[in-house]
Amino acid sequence: MSSLRATVRDGRLILDQPTSLPDGTTLDLVLDDEGDDLTPAERKILDDAIAKAWASAKAGTLRPADELIRDLRARR
Secondary structure (H helix, E strand, O other), rough: OOOOOOEEEEOOOEOOOHHHHHHOOOOOOOOOOOOOOOOOOHHHHHHHHHHHHHHHHHOOOOOOOOHHHHHHHOOO
């Protein structure tokens, strides 16, 4: 089971779907905004940036995150 759908009624979550989860299972529910507000041009910029980052990762030319964060903080 990967997702559950609930409805809010009177300020309470109503979940009425069959499940194989055992009684007493605790779930963390998150809100899904079902999309974003990107324009087609903004979506292309994002997709291009992700493709460029993926190509860098495959080529092994990435920088460690702690190094990148340190350099960004030094720019302040």
